[in-house]
Amino acid sequence: QVQLQQSGAELAKPGSSVKISCKASGYTFTSYDISWIKQTTGQGLEYIGYINTGSGGTYYNEKFKGKATLTVDKSSSTAFMQLSSLTPEDTAVYYCARRSLFDYWGQGVMVTVSS
Amino acid sequence: DIQLTQSPSTLPASLGERVTISCRASQSISNSLNWYQQKPDGTVKRLIYSTSTLESGVPSRFSGSGSGTDYSLSISSLESEDFAMYYCLQYATYPQTFGGGTKLELK
Secondary structure (H helix, E strand, C coil): CCCCECCEEEEEEECCEEEEEEEEEEHHHCCCCCEEEEEEECEEEEEEEEEECCCCCCECCCCCCCEEEEEEEHHHHHEEEEEEECCCCHCCCEEEEECCCCCCCCCEEEEECCC | CCCCCEECEEEEEECCCEEEEEEEEECCCCCCEEEECCCCCCCEEEECCCCCEEECCCCCCCEEEEEEEEEEEEEEEEEECCCCEEEEEECCCCCCCCCEEEEEEEC
């Protein structure tokens, strides 16, 4: 069955970076792009962007350009998202999802930014 | 960006009751709308895609309808496992956007 397994919770200091992962299984990884979504209590769900798992091509929501960097490792069927120059506003749960009409989602990763 | 206004934000309901959640878009989204259920542990599950197509394995008490800018999710007879958060998502244009969510709670 299709699964997207995300990495564990992160606690990071302001100004630092974190890299979270999303490991796919149960399907051909390069047949589906991976999207990333941010969830906060205040802003709700926000679309960050997606990565073409075959070519590595990316699309970013304007709001997240310069904040998020999406990459992929086809050999391990894993997508990554690096968040840089972290501020408390980046504290959120981050989800990966298959871009195929967002049919399958990972379990989410809590990223907490605090000094 | 297309704004999705979901209502109500909170919906108290009883077991066996029929409920409807609304999602209104700031412009026509041509049936490019999905509905999701999120449980307290964060698990997100797609219920409906393309406005009205029921996801495989989702109970038939869930249904979706709508067109243009107005869409809705209905649950015909609430069961205990249905009490959760519900979100709509539009994928007609980039960036995709989500509704603010509806918390379906036990009355």
